[in-house]
Amino acid sequence: MTIFVVNPNSSQHVTDGIDRAVEPMRGASPVPIATRTLVEGPPGIETQAHVDGVVGPLLAHCAELEEQASAFVIACFSDPGLAALREQSARSILGIAEAAILTAMTLGQRFGIVSILSKSVPRHMRYVGAMGVMDRLAGDLPLELGVQELADETRTFERLKVVGAALRDTAMADVVILGCAGMTPFRNDLEAHLGVPVIEPCQAATAMAIGRVALQQTR
Amino acid sequence: MTIFVVNPNSSQHVTDGIDRAVEPMRGASPVPIATRTLVEGPPGIETQAHVDGVVGPLLAHCAELEEQASAFVIACFSDPGLAALREQSARSILGIAEAAILTAMTLGQRFGIVSILSKSVPRHMRYVGAMGVMDRLAGDLPLELGVQELADETRTFERLKVVGAALRDTAMADVVILGCAGMTPFRNDLEAHLGVPVIEPCQAATAMAIGRVALQQTR
Amino acid sequence: MTIFVVNPNSSQHVTDGIDRAVEPMRGASPVPIATRTLVEGPPGIETQAHVDGVVGPLLAHCAELEEQASAFVIACFSDPGLAALREQSARSILGIAEAAILTAMTLGQRFGIVSILSKSVPRHMRYVGAMGVMDRLAGDLPLELGVQELADETRTFERLKVVGAALRDTAMADVVILGCAGMTPFRNDLEAHLGVPVIEPCQAATAMAIGRVALQQTR
Amino acid sequence: MTIFVVNPNSSQHVTDGIDRAVEPMRGASPVPIATRTLVEGPPGIETQAHVDGVVGPLLAHCAELEEQASAFVIACFSDPGLAALREQSARSILGIAEAAILTAMTLGQRFGIVSILSKSVPRHMRYVGAMGVMDRLAGDLPLELGVQELADETRTFERLKVVGAALRDTAMADVVILGCAGMTPFRNDLEAHLGVPVIEPCQAATAMAIGRVALQQTR
Amino acid sequence: MTIFVVNPNSSQHVTDGIDRAVEPMRGASPVPIATRTLVEGPPGIETQAHVDGVVGPLLAHCAELEEQASAFVIACFSDPGLAALREQSARSILGIAEAAILTAMTLGQRFGIVSILSKSVPRHMRYVGAMGVMDRLAGDLPLELGVQELADETRTFERLKVVGAALRDTAMADVVILGCAGMTPFRNDLEAHLGVPVIEPCQAATAMAIGRVALQQTR
Amino acid sequence: MTIFVVNPNSSQHVTDGIDRAVEPMRGASPVPIATRTLVEGPPGIETQAHVDGVVGPLLAHCAELEEQASAFVIACFSDPGLAALREQSARSILGIAEAAILTAMTLGQRFGIVSILSKSVPRHMRYVGAMGVMDRLAGDLPLELGVQELADETRTFERLKVVGAALRDTAMADVVILGCAGMTPFRNDLEAHLGVPVIEPCQAATAMAIGRVALQQTR
Incomplete structure (x- = not known):
């Protein structure tokens, strides 16, 4: 079981930064922490259309990981899909905002x-x-x-x-x-x-x- | 120029009801009022995933109508895409909720x-x-x-x-x-x-x- | 039937400005839009006493117009008499604030x-x-x-x-x-x-x- | 100097009840407490029009008492004229609501x-x-x-x-x-x-x- | 019976200032107004620990005065012990904040x-x-x-x-x-x-x- | 380093219940979780005076544990001393309410x-x-x-x-x-x-x- 921290934009560079951000916490976590890039997302989430638009692919991405997941963290300050993922998933769901x-x-x-x-x-x-x-x-x-x-x-x-x-x-x-x-x-x-x-x-x-x-x- | 009332679910039956709802107002409107069905939408909007999921097709649907539109009404009580459409369009945008x-x-x-x-x-x-x-x-x-x-x-x-x-x-x-x-x-x-x-x-x-x-x- | 836009102060100059403000909308309105000056009002509404004091004459003014009115607009940013007129009248009542x-x-x-x-x-x-x-x-x-x-x-x-x-x-x-x-x-x-x-x-x-x-x- | 408790309706019966309500406090007050009936008011204050309508006479009534007053109490639970009287008077002004x-x-x-x-x-x-x-x-x-x-x-x-x-x-x-x-x-x-x-x-x-x-x- | 104004810090200097503050009101009060210093308090109330810490001694101080008191005023802008004193005492309790x-x-x-x-x-x-x-x-x-x-x-x-x-x-x-x-x-x-x-x-x-x-x- | 969960009442029975409540989490914690009874507290925290009264002993109790502590949890639904402990301690402080x-x-x-x-x-x-x-x-x-x-x-x-x-x-x-x-x-x-x-x-x-x-x- 894993905590998945999902970057809903497609920038691996951003995901790498998130990974560095959470790296010091790995030793204190009872489960692995994995960062993910939503390749279907836009390079950056700048508009409300981006926020709403990534929800579908984000839900699909997380649905595939559901069985392996202890928790999901949506790593964009607009918390795209937070309410929807909570409806879909039985795991703990957190948004960074x-x-x-x-x-x-x-x-x-x-x-x-x-x-x-x-x-x-x-x-x-x-x-x-x-x-x-x-x-x-x-x-x-x-x-x-x-x-x-x-x-x-x-x-x-x-x-x-x-x-x-x-x-x-x-x-x-x-x-x-x-x-x-x-x-x-x-x-x-x-x-x-x-x-x-x-x-x-x-x-x-x-x-x-x-x-x-x-x-x-x-x- | 037209007021477009867009039903973001794919049910023509619902759109027909909306059309009857606004029918008495047509005589008092300075422009035509047209109802539209978002064929890409789900049959009904019942979950947050539905709400978020229709935003993309709704934005595309409205983008095509932009030049003919005076205003758009999003005809679902969750107001899907309201903020996003306001960012995208230069028209008046209203959500029914x-x-x-x-x-x-x-x-x-x-x-x-x-x-x-x-x-x-x-x-x-x-x-x-x-x-x-x-x-x-x-x-x-x-x-x-x-x-x-x-x-x-x-x-x-x-x-x-x-x-x-x-x-x-x-x-x-x-x-x-x-x-x-x-x-x-x-x-x-x-x-x-x-x-x-x-x-x-x-x-x-x-x-x-x-x-x-x-x-x-x-x- | 008419939309009456009532200036609750007695300044015709102000009413004229209001009339110019709404003039471009007349073509798009299903009914005439008429502006009115409340001659019993003060030259300007500057104090709470002015706000409260115009309510009586405003109600009387609008009562006389009730049968001809589709709607009343109270054209002072303190919305004097808004709640009272809503209790008195069967028409749509709007305050500009x-x-x-x-x-x-x-x-x-x-x-x-x-x-x-x-x-x-x-x-x-x-x-x-x-x-x-x-x-x-x-x-x-x-x-x-x-x-x-x-x-x-x-x-x-x-x-x-x-x-x-x-x-x-x-x-x-x-x-x-x-x-x-x-x-x-x-x-x-x-x-x-x-x-x-x-x-x-x-x-x-x-x-x-x-x-x-x-x-x-x-x- | 006196605390004036002003009943803004014209019912002496109501004023008498207010007088009995405050009677036990007279011994503890540094100044006399006088109750007043606003004869220009309606028999009872039941509508917003009544609330707004008594403000003018109430302000006039209190203006005459200003020099003798330490404080005014407006004795109607809608607090008619409270803000207006505060603007007009230099005394302490309280509304019962x-x-x-x-x-x-x-x-x-x-x-x-x-x-x-x-x-x-x-x-x-x-x-x-x-x-x-x-x-x-x-x-x-x-x-x-x-x-x-x-x-x-x-x-x-x-x-x-x-x-x-x-x-x-x-x-x-x-x-x-x-x-x-x-x-x-x-x-x-x-x-x-x-x-x-x-x-x-x-x-x-x-x-x-x-x-x-x-x-x-x-x- | 007396109104006790209790300074919950131990500074007599502060209490003296409070006494001067309320001095002009004594002539208008139906009962004496006495100021008190909580000798168990800190010299000044600067931290949340001070606020919480004075509650116990303050309650004890006021309990002793209960029978002589018409009312208590807690004279510190953090209103320490306000809710607790209201639970303990049958008198009117006011906090200065x-x-x-x-x-x-x-x-x-x-x-x-x-x-x-x-x-x-x-x-x-x-x-x-x-x-x-x-x-x-x-x-x-x-x-x-x-x-x-x-x-x-x-x-x-x-x-x-x-x-x-x-x-x-x-x-x-x-x-x-x-x-x-x-x-x-x-x-x-x-x-x-x-x-x-x-x-x-x-x-x-x-x-x-x-x-x-x-x-x-x-x- | 330890997470201290402090029961601010003196009932060991309550502390035992808290210990059973957190027991399943011990395996997932990077540090030990210890429960503590505030022996200076009342048997139960039922009044605002109890809430305020335990703050002093609670602060002292935690001050002694400061060097061994990663975090403190105040285990009473009134969160007594939460703000004060945050001012006093450099550790993470949480209240259960x-x-x-x-x-x-x-x-x-x-x-x-x-x-x-x-x-x-x-x-x-x-x-x-x-x-x-x-x-x-x-x-x-x-x-x-x-x-x-x-x-x-x-x-x-x-x-x-x-x-x-x-x-x-x-x-x-x-x-x-x-x-x-x-x-x-x-x-x-x-x-x-x-x-x-x-x-x-x-x-x-x-x-x-x-x-x-x-x-x-x-x-």
Whole structure:
């Protein structure tokens, strides 16, 4: 039995980053943790159409793995297919956005979200509303960096520090969530810089999945 | 230019019912109102997987109609693809659940929803939460009738009266929404029976679409 | 039968502006649209006492028009008498603030309101709270311009751009509502400048009224 | 200087009941407490039109008393003119519904409201929403008794016990508010019967006004 | 019978300030107002451990005073032991944070809180959430001044003006609460400077307690 | 390093039950799981005074274990000392109420809580409010069973079935939380009976703690 962390975009590069993110947890997991790339997905999930469009292939992908799976983690911050996979599967199902938010709710009273682009913010707001936790949201602010700019790590980290500080000082966030599956390398440094907990969502969700595997032993 | 009311399931029978629902409004619309069946859809939209699964074909269907369209109405109470179609299209886009709820908010202070099955209620709750109007919801109660039972109109109307009265008297709803695209024939009688406004969502959304076509003249 | 758009202040100048605002929609309406001035109203509605004080004359005014009316639109952003007129009249009743907010909820996830003066903001907050949509509000910011300053269109538009940008960039609004019945001439330019939908409330409410007239055909 | 408790309906009988309600507090008040009847008001405030319609005369009535007043209490559970009087007057202004709700928030975690008629419930819901305290509301249930039935004290008390128990046991209210200015005589017995605090709103508001008179000494 | 205002920290200096804060109200109170120092408390209540830790001694302190008490006011802005004392005592129990917030809700539509330190903000947020009034909160901003800096009155007042203005102009607060028991001397000047009501919580709670003593006469 | 599950009451019998609850998870945990009894606690935590009163000894108890601890779980459904322990300790800190609620939020859209006694419900409501998740609460209903009645397992299970069904069918809960640390033996049977997930809070929190231990490897 395995925890499958499924990247619903087709970028192996992103999956590799997720794998590195969860690598340190493997020794503490009672079951293997495997990362997967949804080859049918788009190179990146940037629009609501991408979010909705990957659900079908994601469900099919997970259906094939059902018998081998202890849990599934959907590794995209829009949590595509989360409700649908919960209806389909008998396993523990976690989405990285939901898990990051629930984790943040134990580490601070008001969470801030760092988004890549402002056009994602309305999608996040719908989701925070659907989760019923709008009163815990301090703010959601974008880096507003394009793909090429994100490739420049120095620049990205500078923006992370500026946006994180705005969330902490203006929006009064006392915990910050990285609103994207690909910012793991910055987490520790950003947390040290800001002085408040910074949550990497793939790690938060996989950690929660490990707990669920343990919880399954009580059934 | 046309208002397209798209039934995202493949049942022509359902589309015919929607067509009858909007028929009386055609004389008051500045543009034609056309109903469409999404042949790629499932026979009925019953699960979250169905909801997410029709988005791709629905977007493609609407993309082809874009140049002829004044507005699109998505005629399924789960509003599949609403956010995605808004990102894709330059037309006015309405979903029947959203439009029914917004209409209800002008006809009463707390709306009740009549669902077909209890398993739809959590999906509705996520949606009411995403809309940020949970404080206006009185309750969401299911008929709990299967497809065959729904075919019995007498029985269906009896359940509608019981559930509607529970929403009005116990949940204190002062306006009731039919939470499904196929209950038009019962609307007038149920409203007369309950003594509070009863909203048929396809009609509410198409009415709103007619308004939007007028509003487009101001641009 | 007619849609009556009633300006509850006594300024014919304001009514003329409202008439120009709805003029482009007349061709798309199944019934005539008539604007009315409430001669018993104050020259402008600036205080809560004004809001409450016009309700009596407004109800009387509309009672006389009841038999000729398809719908009434109350054309003041405080929606004076909205609930009372709904109790009194059998027609469709819309208020421009409520209709603008409901329309905004279909065009973006978080709406910002541009108020004329900061002293109106608490009144708006009570209203947004009564509507139960506080989680959809991004912010409400004042132009803080007096009557004479508002007469200077260049200056007014400058302030609109500044306040609109603050709502969009700081409060993260993705749709902006003009919180006053008299800013129609700026709508298109402000929308072009901001790059997010800008809603003129008289137009939004009248559009919704047109839809309601169509909806009445289904009864 | 005097605390004026103004009954905005024209019924001297109701004012007399309010006077008896506040009579026991006179000895504990630093200033006289005077009750007033708004002769321009309707015999009873039953509709939103009544609520809005009394604001003008109420403001005039209070303006004349301004110089003699320490505080005004508006003694109708719809709090007519509360916001307007706060804008007009320099005195402490309290409404009996608002004061009863704020008092309830210190005596229990979820308050129930006993209304006379179900048609008042939507008006109350708008108000609880405008106050931003919907999460503290357990429920609002009507006695559904007409004027003549209310004259029968035995019957009224029976209904109060039934509705109060429903609020306590089904809606899980741990404090109950009498949602009307005229139920003082039942308060003590109902509280004894239900075993949870029961709030009479005229008393709650006048008590708060006494506190405000004391608070004014710090300015 | 006496209103006891209990300072749950052991600083007599703080108690003396509270005594001066309530001194002007003594003449308007039907019973004596006595201030008390909880000698078992810490010198200042700065952490959640302090808040929880004083509850036991506070309950014991108040139990001894029960027979002499009309009401108790807990004079620390974290309202330590409020719910517990309400369970233990038959008297009216008020906390200065709760009372200040409820008072603010009658003086403005959105309240701002001035905290001493940012580390108190999450504690306040939990409390505002538990009160169910998050929609009425404009913001909570810290002075971020240490004990020594607070001793410099000029500097403290400068910060109060800056933070108060930020709450008023950026967060759109129309009433400001001093989120600490020791800022009484600044209240009047800050209110004059800001032009919106400023609430000193010990005074607000004691005023409310005076009202409750009057209300007890109706039982 | 160890996960310490601390029962803050002094009943070894309760601790033994908790130990049996978490026993099946030990094989899946990367570190030992030890249960502890707070000997300074009361025999049962039934009042707010008990909740507040155990915080001091609990903090001291945990401070001694800090160096050996990976995580602490506070095993009482009132989560006494949760915020204080988070301020004091550098370890992962979980409370069983918070963890049960967060877990429920991934297994259903609206959670119901089964309380032992109705007098706990207001305390739970304050907590659900402080967590900001009131919109996800379906209801909180009491078994209303005393200690002796609880000793009768047949009777207790009968009440659990009745109350659970009321939460599911009337309050429309789609996940149920056992609102007490001592109902583990009923969980599986109740879940089978109700057909919706039933959460035992000690297990939920310990599972989450196991995840956090894994997450700590990424730091």
